[in-house]
Structures are given as structure tokens and as C-alpha cells.
Amino acid sequence: MSTPTTLAEWLAHCERLHPATIDLTLDRVRRVAERLALRFDVPVITVAGTNGKGSTCAMLEAILRQAGYRTGVYTSPHLVHFEERCRIDEHSVDAHALVPHFEAVEAARGGEALTYFEFTTLAILRCLSQSRLDAAILEVGLGGRLDAVNVVDPDCAVITSIDLDHMEFLGPDRESIGREKAGIMRPGRPAVVSDPQPPRSIVEHAESLGADLWLFGRDHRYTAQQGESGAWQQWSWSGRSVRFNGLAYPALRGTNQLLNASGVLAALEALRPRLPVDAQAVRRGLASVQLPGRFQIVPGQPTLVLDVAHNPHAAATLLHNLDQMGFFPRTHAVFGAMSDKDTTEILRKLAPLIDAWYFTDLPTPRAARADQLDAQWRALPRTAGAAMRATSSTHSSPRSALDAALAEADPTDRIVIFGSFYTVGGILQEGLPRLGAKHLA
Template identity: 40%
Template sequence: MTTSDAILERLMTLHPKVIDLTLDRMHRLLAALGHPERALPPVVHVAGTNGKGSTLAMIRAGLEGAGHRVHAYTSPHLARFHERIRLAGDLISEDALTAALDECEAANGGEPITYFEITTCAALLAMSRTPADYALLEVGLGGRLDATNVTDKALTVVTPVAMDHEAFLGDTLSKIAAEKAGILARRVPAIVGPQQDDALEVIEAQAVRLGAPLQVHGQHWHVREEYGRLAFEDERGLLDLPLPSLVGAHQVQNAGTALAALRTLGTGDPEAAMRADWPARLQRLTRGPLTDLAPHAELRLDGGHNPAAGAALAEALTRLPDRPLHLICGMLRTKDAAGYMAPLARIAASLTAIPIPGEPATLSAQETAEAARRAGLQHVAEAPTVEAAVATLAAEAPAARILICGSLYLAGRVLRENG
């Protein structure tokens, strides 16, 4: 265990709840730290239900491709906590992370604060002490009361809003959109990705109240796939670009959102943005113990976990070369499992349900299997582990496409253990 791991374990015990949405504790600790959030380079703040991470990765790649030094803060991590914080392009070092966490723990003085809040303070502290041209911040949950919503901003971005985290954000799309639109700032430009009408209406109303100039998909900018290329168009003109490295029509939309952000910032390399990669987004696994178990299969990994993500994933899978598709799925009980699986049920030959190891909120294999049957999957099995499921499928369908899916927590464990 590293020093930072030991500190992170202690920080998990400071608040009885994992999620407790308010900004009071953030403001208290940031004041005790000397307000590092006021010493950041221009901030691009990204909220939304789906596509936040991919869009931010493309914005970062575009800025870095133009020679800018870029901080980035994302969550959750997949293999190790350091992935959450990039300082001027590089993952935070163990020494820098330990120092920031130590300082935040000392300044907090044992007061109640959630894990995400105090680690966000550590990220802002580390960013404030490293020179950079931009800081990209991804919302953790919602937006209005998210721990990241404490800085001045140069630009805000809202990716597609969908039903998710209803227990915290509200039980209608309009309520959820209102929370996401909480990142908009007075007179600060905002980029709005593709939205359902109910969500867009709420976002536009918030922008009017704040005098925030909007660049809205379908109104101010357009993006499409055309002849195997990406076409982006706004009032500045047309861009003809390679398709993004990330697969699927939803990634074309995310790329459009990123390009609109770069055009509004007035800088960035559009072609570099298209080369961005982001783990656990239909990621091809090409080495490691899991691929050794299924040497002739095409093994992929995806962290999507809500109905909109399931629909986007199903669409992206239909664009890949034809192979029988077999799913290995583990999900948390806080998610709409059957809703996520329903679009995939139309294209998958089978689903093997597994629990997510080490996650208290995991659905059991039996519960996930029951959700799969409700979603319309005909061939459903259960397995105790990812490894057991891969081995069985490799024996039964050696040349298949095997997709491990359903949770970022499952994806992270696969990436850690597969090397």
C-alpha cells in the first residue's frame, strides 16, 4: 500500500455518507487552505449524464495538441486514484498526491467531509501550485452542488442529460437537467451537447437568467459522420476531420461538443482532439490474463451503466465487424439494470451475470441475471467471477466478441487485474 492509499483510506471515514450534496464543507476547507480554487488557470467545467469523460478527453487532447499545458480532474478512477488528477498533462506523482492529501487532512482538522469533497480540494490545491494554461474539471454528480462547482470559469459544457442518480438529482429529466445546469455561470459561454427537449428547455432558461451565451447542438453547431469522416459546422465554417478514435455515433456527438468548446475558447488542434483515447469506452483488451483465457476472442471493456449508455453502446457495437456478441455484465443496485440491458438484448447472443468484487452495492449474479431476463435476453447464465465467465465463453464460442460491461467499478477492477 502506498502512502497516498493509506491517507485515502482514512479520508473515507470522515463522513458517514458517500454522497451528501452541499458546498458548505468545500467552502470551509478551501478557506482553510488559502483558497487554491482562486489560483487556477482558466477553468472549463464539464457536466452531463453521459459523455463527460470522453468529451473532456477530446478537449484536453485538442488543447495539448496546440501546445497548451492542461490540468484535468476526472472521476472515478479505474485502476488507481492518481488517474483523477493530471497536472500540466502528466498524472500526479505519488509525492505530489501525498503532499496535497496530507495538507488537506491537516487543514480539515477531523471535521465531517465526504471523500469526494476532500479529494477534490486536494486536486485544486495541487493544480494551484503547478503552472498551466487551462484546468478542465469534470463534475462528479449533478453540478449545482457538486464539489467541483467552486471556481470561476472560462467555459461550461453540458453533455447529454439522461435519467441517472434519481435518488440525489430528482425523478424527472427536467429536475436532473436543473442540477446539471447549475454549473452555468453569469456571462460565461456554455456549450450544450445533444439534449432531449425537456432538458434543453431547463438549460436554456438557466442561461437566460445568467446572461450566459449558449452554443447549442442543432442550433449553433452541427456534427455528423459523412463518408467515413467527421463534419463539424458552425458560424465560423466547416471542419472536415477524421472520425474520433473512440468508437460509436455517440462519440461523434461528443467530438462535436469538444470541437464547439475549442472553437469558443479560440484555440486547440481539432485533429489532435479526434485522436483522444479514454479507457473503458468499448476498449479493446489485447493482452493480459483475460486475453490469455480467450486467445481467439475479441475482448472488449465498457463502463457505461445507465439506459442511455446502453443504447449508445448497442449502436456502437453494430458498427463493428460482425461477430457473435456475448456479454459479461456486473452492475450496482443503484442503477436501472434492465433499462441498461434492454438495447443490448436486441444484439447479444448471451449474457453472463457476475457480481462486482469488493463493491457493497453490487447486484448478485442472480439479481443481474433476473434483470437480463426482464430486459429480453434469452440466453442468460451466471458466473462467480469475470475470469470464470471468460473461460466458459472461450470454450463455448472461441471466436466471439466478448464484452465486459455494466459498471465503471467493474471496468476498473478488470483493468487493475488484467495489467
């Protein structure tokens, strides 16, 4: 076979190297990283957790950029284009700029059967390490201890919310999962925890390791203030020696974002000797931060809401955020998910709020079929509210499901597109249609 020359060809090559999609170990990655002489000479912040990782990375990036630093971010998965996984100064890298780094990993691989994630992670890490950054922000893909990102020693670890997900790899409960996430901590270095009730395993691992543990409620905290109308308008944050008052809410929507932001500000305080950030950079960064697909509201008729909530904990947060949006006559839901997710529990949490379901197939063999999701929904007890009168249908793609929802929705309704990155990405890839047939009359 000829040597790949484009990013698309390299990605296809990566898919053929290992028989498994996930094979958790750092041994292979570490050997190749050593051959690559992979190293970072700038502060590295590594972010792990069940939910909130992407938002945390985006807020760190936005604030550091406003402070004048050159940032590099690695995040996964992507919504539309692979290049989204590697951002420099808040912009995705060009596809052709990644090719030399794929070539270097292949040359250093030495016959190692790297998984797709391992190979692509090494290529992106090499790209970032050679980009003359001031700070690197790395998002863990799965777990932490054995994730390919953990081949890099972070100067600060951030652990966001912990909940049940990927249990076949990480363990059956929060304590087991927390122990895996805590694997990104390093002795003597700050480890920031955003979860207000972290598993004991995280605290115990930090103490046994000698990490500098920053716990929410002890080392960092926030308070929110209500305006005369009763709406939450401002919030204040305090760390060990730094305080910010009268902050505007982050541009990323959802009440859970304050927990993420608290962890972000704690990480920045912990790294202050190397990356000083002033209050104005914090304010501008939180006001300007953007991250598609995280409770992303697209105003119009009808209103669209896009969210990559793909586990029960994220679904509960989505339900709460939807409930805070105000009145909509009907709520339509486009939903597609991977077969290894607890989709029954996700459906159970959202069912009371949804008037019409549009279940969709996804373009990957790992996905649950639309008819399977429909059967799971039909098996739920119809106890109250919208669930008793809701309808459902199945569709071959996220776009066809959205088209059906647009055809049924009134202009004053809302449509929630959620679940897998494939679900939200399938919509964003083709652009957001605004009007169904009934809206053109």
C-alpha cells in the first residue's frame, strides 16, 4: 500500500493498525513518545472527568488568550472535522499542518500496534509541542491513568464531575472511576477538583501521592447573586489567596458551568507564578468563550438546542437547563447514542419534558439503532406530563430526524438535538436548517 499523503489517508491508516478501538495501556504510547523525544517546555494543564471537560478546556483557553498567551488545546472527539481536536490560539489547525506529525509517529512507531486514538493523540501532542506555545491544555479521552494523554506530565491536573460512564473500562462505581481519573495527578503538583462531592478515592490518591489538592468548597468556591427580578445575574469566586467579585455568567450556558469555571479559576491561581492572569482577562475570557454543542442555543423559529449529553449525569444537567429556559408549548427531541450508553436511564430522565421523539441511526457500528431506542422509550412507564402524550418516530440520520421535527414543530416550539457527538455533529456538518414546511406557509 502506498504511503498516506493527506490527513484523510492517515486517519484511514490509523483505523487499520489495531484490532480494538480501545485498549487501555500507556506502555505502547510511552515507548513511541520516547522515540519521538516528545516533551513540553511550557505549563501543561490536563483535564479529566465524566462531564465538563470540554467546557473547562474552553474556559481555560479563552482566559489565557485574553491574558495574551499563545495557547494550544487538544480535545476529543470532534463534532465535524478531525482538525477540531487541535486548536492553536483558538483556531483549528489546518489539515495539511498535521500530516508531518502523523509521518513522524509512523516513523517512530516501530511496529507498535497503536489504536486510532493513541496514534492521533501522539501526532497532535507532537504538533502542539513544536508550536511555540505559552500553555498547553490537554483533555483526557477516557479515564485518565491509562489514557494516551497521560504520557505527558501535567503541571496542573483538573478533575471535573465524576459519574457513571464507560464502566466496562473504568469500573462499576464512582470510587473506581474516580481512582482512574486521579491517575493524571503528579506528586507535588496542583490537582484541582471541581466536583463538589468527589469520590473518596480521588482524595486518598492525592494524599498518598503528595499532590497539592484543591477541593471545591475548601480551596475554591463560588457564590451567585440574584437581581431584583430573581434572576441569577452575577457571581463571585474565591480561592486560596485570590478573589474575583461581580463576575458575569460565563458565555457557555447552563448552571453547571459555574462549577467548571470555579475549577478553571483555581487552576489559574495554582499556576499564577508561571501564568499570571489579571481580573480583566478572566472577565473577558468568560464573556467570550465558545464551545459548540454544549447547551448551545440557536435562536429562531423554532428554537434549537444542541447538547452532547450522552450519559445519565449529563442528561440530568440537560433536563435542568431546559427547565430553566422558560415556556415553550412543545419540546421535540432528536436523539441518537452509542449502544454502550445507559440509554434507558437517559430516556427516563428526559421523558417528562419531551412531547415528540425523533430517534436516529448514526453512521458508526457502535451506535444503537433508532428502532432500539424507540423500543426502550416505549418500554418506559408513562407516569406524568409530556410522557403520557408523547409521540415517537425513527429516522436514518440526524438530519432526516431534524427535518421531521421541523416539519412538525410550531414556530414557538423548541427542538433539542442531543446524545452522541455523531448526533450533534451530523447536524452541524450540513448546517442548521431553520424552517420546516409549515413555517414557510
